[in-house]
Amino acid sequence: MNRSILPLLIMLVIAACSPKPTEQEKQPETTQVKLTTSKGDIVLQLYNETPQHRDNFIKIVEDGVLDSVLFHRVIETFMIQSGDPDSKLAGPEDTLGNGGLLYTVPAEFHPDLFHKKGALGAARDNNPEKASSSTQFYIVQGKVFTDSLIDAAQNRINGWLAESFLRQDSAYLPYIDSMNVALMSGDRETYFRFSNYLKTEAETKEEFDPHIIPESQRDVYKTIGGSPHLDQNYTVFGEVVSGLEVVDSIAAVATNPLDRPLEDVRILKVEVISKE
Incomplete structure (x- = not known):
């Protein structure tokens, strides 16, 4: 066999034996x-x-x-x-x-x-x-947004997450109901008092996972x-x-x-x- 052809044949065999990409490996449509x-x-x-x-x-x-x-x-x-x-x-x-x-x-x-x-x-x-x-x-x-406003937004997010988390415990339902009544009536002071209380309570629970806005997303919000x-x-x-x-x-x-x-x-x- 011509030695110059041998490397080409080897490459063709390797290519033929290489696994083809599965459907999961293909890039999804956009x-x-x-x-x-x-x-x-x-x-x-x-x-x-x-x-x-x-x-x-x-x-x-x-x-x-x-x-x-x-x-x-x-x-x-x-x-x-x-x-x-x-x-x-x-x-x-x-x-x-x-x-x-x-x-x-x-x-x-x-x-x-x-x-x-x-x-x-x-x-x-x-x-x-x-x-x-x-x-x-x-x-x-x-x-x-500035950093301080992003911090305030993060605090608000975690207030909502705390409400969702504590809703599973009936002992907290009266506080959640009172908070929502204050929200509907426009009583912001009472609303934030209950919201901050629930967030503090949730943060004492090992299972609660607070949201942290990543630096990369903060940069977008600031620009x-x-x-x-x-x-x-x-x-x-x-x-x-x-x-x-x-x-x-x-x-x-x-x-x-x-x-x-x-x-x-x-x-x-x-x-x-x-x-x-």
């Missing part, structure tokens, strides 16, 4: 969704780390659930919210925010997914499981901005990859006392544009 709004286009990328929210969002997009809905809740330096099917035919005086399909999506919290500017999050009502609305979502505009107090409490399942200026434009519109825009801002069409 899904992007385009919102065509009356203020311009926003392109969202859905996270594979939150598969239930990703799949649900794709389904309601493909079913046309989000076509023609309004941005019904807009708070500048915080977020813009949409996805209420009842808003499609809503009159100017209608109160919105309670619509959706008859199911919820289980919470999916991931340590690397947080409420930076442009984050796509799932709205929800006040439920102990923190399960998400089937259709309503928000996009974070947020603001830039790009966001809404850190929502972390570990509302599911983040995507982010804006194009159209942040449209988010800013929507966030800047005039609103009524219920945070609904005085002039309708509508999502005209939603479509899945790529799976890469």
Whole structure:
């Protein structure tokens, strides 16, 4: 045999015997969704780390659930919210925010997914499981935070985590109920007194795992901005990859006392544009 051919044959044999990548080893597809709004286009990328929210969002997009809905809740330096099917035919005086399909999506919290500017999050009502609305979502505009404000947000997060943790012990339910009554009545002093008490109690329990905002995420909150107090409490399942200026434009519109825009801002069409 020609000696010059032998090395080539060896390489071909090795290549043929090498294991092929399994389905698990292949890079997962990345899904992007385009919102065509009356203020311009926003392109969202859905996270594979939150598969239930990703799949649900794709389904309601493909079913046309989000076509023609309004941005019904807009708070500048915080977020813009949409996805209420009842808003499609809503009159100017209608109160919105309670619509959706008859199911919820289980919470999916991931340590690397947080409420930076442009984050796509799932709205929800006040439920102990923190399960998400089937259709309503928000996009974070947020603001830039200082270290002291991030510390305050972290304290607020751990207050919520403490409430969820201690809810398993019936002895703490009266305190939790009193705290929530204070919150609903606008009594911030009483609310924070109970919240701080519950957080202190939880921290004495070995099983309680408080949330620490990582330095890498702190850096983002101090430069790009966001809404850190929502972390570990509302599911983040995507982010804006194009159209942040449209988010800013929507966030800047005039609103009524219920945070609904005085002039309708509508999502005209939603479509899945790529799976890469």
